[in-house]
Amino acid sequence: MAAAEQEKLEALRQEVRAWLKKNLPEGWGSPAYVPPERGSKEAQELGKDWQKRLYEAGYTGFGIPTEYGGIERSRAEVAVIREEMQRTGTPPPAGSLGPMIVIPTLLRYGNEEQKKRFIPKILNGEESWCECFSEPDAGSDLANIQKTGVRDGDEWVVNGQSVWTSGSKFADWGVAPVKTDPNAPRHRNLSYFVFDCKSPGFEVRPLKQMTGDAEFSETFFDNVRIPHANMIGEEGQGWYVAMATLEAERGGGIQFVAPSRRIEATTLGGVDNYVELAKNTKRRGGIVWDDPLFRQRIAQFAIENEAIKHGRERMRVKAMKRQLTGHEQSIGSVFSREKNQRQANMVAEIMGANIQFMRGDPRSLDDGSWTYTFLRTRGNTIETGTTEVNRGIIAERLLGLPRNRM
Amino acid sequence: MAIEYGLNEEQEMLKTMARDFLANECPSTHVRELMEDETGFDPELWKKMAEVGWLGLVFPEEYGGSGMNFRDLTILMEEMGRAVLPGPFVSTLLQVGMPVLAYGTEEQKNEILPKIASGEVIFTLALTEASASYDAAAVQVKATADKDVYILNGTKLFVPDAHIADYMLVVARTGDGAKAEDGITIFIVDGKSPGISSTVLKTIANDKLCEVVFNGVKVPRENILGELDRGWSEVKKIVERAAVGKCCEMAGCIQQALDMTVEYAKERKQYDRPIGSFQVIQHYCADMATDVDGTTLSAYQAAWMLSEGLPCTKEVAVAKAWAGEACQRVMALAHQIHGAIGVTIDHDLQYYTRRAKAAEVTFGDARFYREIVAQELGM
Numbered sequence: 001m002a003a004a005e006q007e008k009l010e011a012l013r014q015e016v017r018a019w020l021k022k023n024l025p026e027g028w029g030s031p032a033y034v035p036p037e038r039g040s041k042e043a044q045e046l047g048k049d050w051q052k053r054l055y056e057a058g059y060t061g062f063g064i065p066t067e068y069g070g071i072e073r074s075r076a077e078v079a080v081i082r083e084e085m086q087r088t089g090t091p092p093p094a095g096s097l098g099p100m101i102v103i104p105t106l107l108r109y110g111n112e113e114q115k116k117r118f119i120p121k122i123l124n125g126e127e128s129w130c131e132c133f134s135e136p137d138a139g140s141d142l143a144n145i146q147k148t149g150v151r152d153g154d155e156w157v158v159n160g161q162s163v164w165t166s167g168s169k170f171a172d173w174g175v176a177p178v179k180t181d182p183n184a185p186r187h188r189n190l191s192y193f194v195f196d197c198k199s200p201g202f203e204v205r206p207l208k209q210m211t212g213d214a215e216f217s218e219t220f221f222d223n224v225r226i227p228h229a230n231m232i233g234e235e236g237q238g239w240y241v242a243m244a245t246l247e248a249e250r251g252g253g254i255q256f257v258a259p260s261r262r263i264e265a266t267t268l269g270g271v272d273n274y275v276e277l278a279k280n281t282k283r284r285g286g287i288v289w290d291d292p293l294f295r296q297r298i299a300q301f302a303i304e305n306e307a308i309k310h311g312r313e314r315m316r317v318k319a320m321k322r323q324l325t326g327h328e329q330s331i332g333s334v335f336s337r338e339k340n341q342r343q344a345n346m347v348a349e350i351m352g353a354n355i356q357f358m359r360g361d362p363r364s365l366d367d368g369s370w371t372y373t374f375l376r377t378r379g380n381t382i383e384t385g386t387t388e389v390n391r392g393i394i395a396e397r398l399l400g401l402p403r404n405r406m
Numbered sequence: 407m408a409i410e411y412g413l414n415e416e417q418e419m420l421k422t423m424a425r426d427f428l429a430n431e432c433p434s435t436h437v438r439e440l441m442e443d444e445t446g447f448d449p450e451l452w453k454k455m456a457e458v459g460w461l462g463l464v465f466p467e468e469y470g471g472s473g474m475n476f477r478d479l480t481i482l483m484e485e486m487g488r489a490v491l492p493g494p495f496v497s498t499l500l501q502v503g504m505p506v507l508a509y510g511t512e513e514q515k516n517e518i519l520p521k522i523a524s525g526e527v528i529f530t531l532a533l534t535e536a537s538a539s540y541d542a543a544a545v546q547v548k549a550t551a552d553k554d555v556y557i558l559n560g561t562k563l564f565v566p567d568a569h570i571a572d573y574m575l576v577v578a579r580t581g582d583g584a585k586a587e588d589g590i591t592i593f594i595v596d597g598k599s600p601g602i603s604s605t606v607l608k609t610i611a612n613d614k615l616c617e618v619v620f621n622g623v624k625v626p627r628e629n630i631l632g633e634l635d636r637g638w639s640e641v642k643k644i645v646e647r648a649a650v651g652k653c654c655e656m657a658g659c660i661q662q663a664l665d666m667t668v669e670y671a672k673e674r675k676q677y678d679r680p681i682g683s684f685q686v687i688q689h690y691c692a693d694m695a696t697d698v699d700g701t702t703l704s705a706y707q708a709a710w711m712l713s714e715g716l717p718c719t720k721e722v723a724v725a726k727a728w729a730g731e732a733c734q735r736v737m738a739l740a741h742q743i744h745g746a747i748g749v750t751i752d753h754d755l756q757y758y759t760r761r762a763k764a765a766e767v768t769f770g771d772a773r774f775y776r777e778i779v780a781q782e783l784g785m
Binding site for chain 2: 134137139140141144163164207208209210212216282283284285341345348349352353354355356357358359360361363364368371374375378379381382383386387388391
């Protein structure tokens with residue numbers, strides 16, 4: 001690399017460091033910092049503000065055309081920004097579903113007007129999004145969506161119910177595939193809409209998980225009126241638009257999401273964290289880290305994380321080259337989600353009886369975050385398409401094996 | 407003498423009676439209430455369990471018991487696992503009642519056992535400490551002799567049901583021998599003695615494990631169970647017995663999770679057919695059944711051998727090592743097949759997941775027991 005370019009990158013690194021120092025919440029990284037409760041309004045506000053700051057500083061929005069608010073950076077620059085953000089960690093950006101799934105969907109299927117209207121406000125943190133996909137009888141069989149839309153002049157009148165709606169508690173906008181032609185065959189009977197969550201008739205009822213959090217909701221559509229102009233793609237094309245959304249989500253949608261340690265940690269699992277844990281945990285009189293069996297397993301996770309990291313980097317590079325990411329996202333999804341569970345299981349083994357401590361017990365480590373992770377990861381191989389559905393996609397779409405639905 | 411795989415008439419009756427009783431007296435709605443309740447204990451249910459003879463099941467009739475054996479008791483444990491029954495049954499009967507029967511003086515037996523059988527008292531065992539290990543070296547709580555009493559100082563952790571226990575067995579260090587196993591004594595301690603404070607921990611199974619602090623607690627010398635300084639061999643047997651009881655409870659727990667899952671796979675339709683008709687789901691269920699079977703058989707083997715008084719260190723280790731890990735595999739697949747509904751707080755499956763996780767680490771996890779198996783193999 002030319003010396004001048006090296007110098008430019010080093011200057012950027014210093015700039016990002018100074019910026020982080022100035023912009024991270026007070027006390028960040030020290031025990032004095034108490035983050036707002038997960039899923040609370042405060043957490044949402046903090047995340048929105050963080051996204052806004054990042055965007056204004058030019059530290060997110062890569063790979064998106066500038067006419068929709070995207071920011072041009074070289075791959076090397078992006079890497080520097082990402083490294084610095086990962087070094088300090090950052091507040092989780094709020095409403096990451098917008099960059100994660102809505103931007104890729106709009107880039108692929110939205111018209112000019114839609115892209116100009118929605119993408120900039122996702123990037124600057126102004127509007128957050130929810131995803132009304134699954135229904136009680138349309139889980140793995142998503143094509144079985146029963147939510148109906150009837151055309152009335154320039155609007156569609158939508159009725160029905162979603163379940164496991166992600167991001168719905170504080171969302172400003174939502175995406176939803178809707179059955180607009182009850183007589184058309186499967187996969188040709190849906191149309192895909194974006195809608196304003198303040199629309200009369202749209203109701204959100206939070207669903208509590210066994211972790212105690214309510215990350216998802218049941219959402220109800222009672223004569224919700226959606227302008228025809230909010231249809232993404234053609235009428236009857238909704239299944240394919242929905243697949244674009246899911247492809248992005250299955251890959252972790254990482255290509256447009258602002259860099260932060262937390263986002264990486266969800267799949268890379270913070271090997272450093274459990275190396276620390278292993279070094280600080282005594283079992284049967286010895287340190288876990290000295291146990292050759294645990295050392296082998298922890299090292300193996302570090303090895304597997306390399307593959308995941310490169311899968312993600314491949315997506316980012318594709319996005320920057322304006323190339324579509326496709327069904328290969330299912331490979332990363334199956335592998336990293338199952339790995340998450342295996343990893344949580346191993347951490348539980350390291351902790352032994354201490355894995356029993358839940359959040360709120362003063363004796364718990366990291367306020368019970370490992371136990372939380374153990375319980376939370378049970379859903380990892382279910383959400384955004386079960387690993388069975390994803391294996392089917394790999395077998396049929398990528399490998400061309402005969403069709404067998406699931 | 408050979409192991410019986412089937413149940414005799416009396417055991418069949420016990421099993422049927424237990425299943426009916428628990429379905430009526432502790433359905434999942436009641437489990438939910440108890441899980442959310444601060445004490446997690448239902449005195450009415452406890453009384454009824456005493457009335458049907460469960461609390462004194464293995465005591466001879468002279469102590470108010472039913473005179474059944476340990477293998478019979480494990481049949482009950484299996485049903486309790488199916489129902490994820492909360493409460494101090496394991497702590498009172500397995501961790502205390504049986505040891506008192508085995509190692510107590512006639513006076514201690516006469517004093518304690520009838521009260522346990524009648525449901526008058528709740529007992530628990532205070533063994534583990536901050537290291538959460540079941541090794542002798544982990545016993546650090548001290549008991550110092552002072553005239554005709556011993557004075558207890560230190561902290562026990564993961565003590566089940568201490569917040570409601572009338573009495574507890576406390577494993578304490580009374581001397582410093584050449585080996586960690588020397589100088590350990592078991593005391594029978596009044597739960598209301600001055601200087602004892604219990605705090606309920608916030609745990610994954612919401613199973614009312616406690617931290618118990620002993621601050622200058624006075625225990626009369628005659629309250630020693632077994633022999634002074636030589637308690638460790640008895641503690642080992644208490645843990646073995648409780649571990650096997652736990653394995654049978656775990657077998658019931660995952661059998662029920664399997665049954666719930668198969669039922670769901672038959673009912674839940676996607677792509678216009680029951681998901682149980684998909685080969686991948688069938689294979690998952692088959693894997694679950696294989697793990698449940700292995701857990702059950704190895705638990706039965708250990709239970710039978712203990713019941714017959716045969717040496718079975720290896721068999722106990724095999725059973726608990728197997729059960730601990732098999733439970734995790736079974737519950738993971740149960741969740742996978744149930745899909746999103748199974749991770750909600752309103753679904754019963756979460757109770758089985760939580761219980762299975764706690765059971766895995768209680769009385770020793772697979773790593774602990776694999777080491778014992780290795781030693782038994784002469785490694």
